[in-house]
Amino acid sequence: MDVSAGIETVPLPPGRVTLSDRRTRRSWTVEVAACRLAAFPVTREQYARITGRPQPPAGEERRPVEGVSWRDAIRFCNALSHREGLRPAYRIAADGDADGPGADGVAWDASADGYRLPTEAEWEHACRAGTQGPRYGPLDDIAWYRGNSGERPHAVGGRLPNPWGLYDMLGNVWEWCWDLYDPEVYGTYRVLRGGGWFDEHWSCRASVRRRSHPTFRVDDVGFRVARSVRPLGD
Template structure:
């Protein structure tokens, strides 16, 4: 068996974050509990080791996996948990069309968008934690392709690629009354203009949607 692909988890301290939505012009505060979040998006190497699949358009072990749906990300989290003998965070319905999260599970899961933004900001309050060309791959410097994770400067808490490279699926439903089951995407991607690569930007898509600039990173809740 190949050596496990690296997966660095970083402890995220508790805090409070103010989320905002440009479409509805709404702002709301969320208390964030301690958790762990991966330093980078899931790589193609790790995804292949866990699932046996390589769905990405651009090939490279250290590139972020893309071309994955929200459902693909949920199933990956459960598979990675099983691989490490952790309690899966998700209970998927027998028909594959419904999912519940077990708040007591110690396995891997998708981050809540409040956890994601809190970790992305790392104590900063502006749209970005540094100059965009230094911290992110976006349309202005990416050559319109994804790049290896960790190849831009991380934030003060050690998180890289939160902005740019690939959009990242979060657990949250975007707006059930208007968009039904659509889930939240965060962070901007390699094909986006600079205004989409900000800590506060929210996007949404159907949980079965797959495209070449959307990936994800994993989170975990504290044991016990």
């Protein structure tokens, strides 16, 4: 496990994952390259330390940060990269700049070594961790959800990890991914994965997709970070 700026990451092997969308009844297979993914969602303490925001109250430091937009998460990734001396993964246009470098004025430099959001395929590949069912273990053992959370978020790492050592992949907070949800229907809405502390058990499954506008801040939405792994010899 690698630890940088308090962010613990674990290596993920390459693989193949089949994504599906219940609304459209569509499925598609994606090849996933090796990468590194944070073992935990970003915590309130980590988010405050990197962004300069006020520190959370005592006892809440290890809770996942929530109420952050997709654009907030993108900015955090770049700030963390700068702090670590890495090349930022994102080029971000000023808010409201219609001539930005990509959707929502954000362009991803896939060759950069800095921190970024996982793709949707990387997220599901990581969540499943080689398992085949809807969850990587009994839900009460691995996730905080409506049935056991007391309708509030909990400190990260309080449930059992999946076989690859990743915690809270299901439950606690939904997690932003890089991908657009369905641009033909929902425009710039981005993908959320994993289910949260207020969700019923059926929303806490590896395949479940949710969407939100990239500027919206919702009280059960957070994120975790990833890094690309360059092939040997590059």
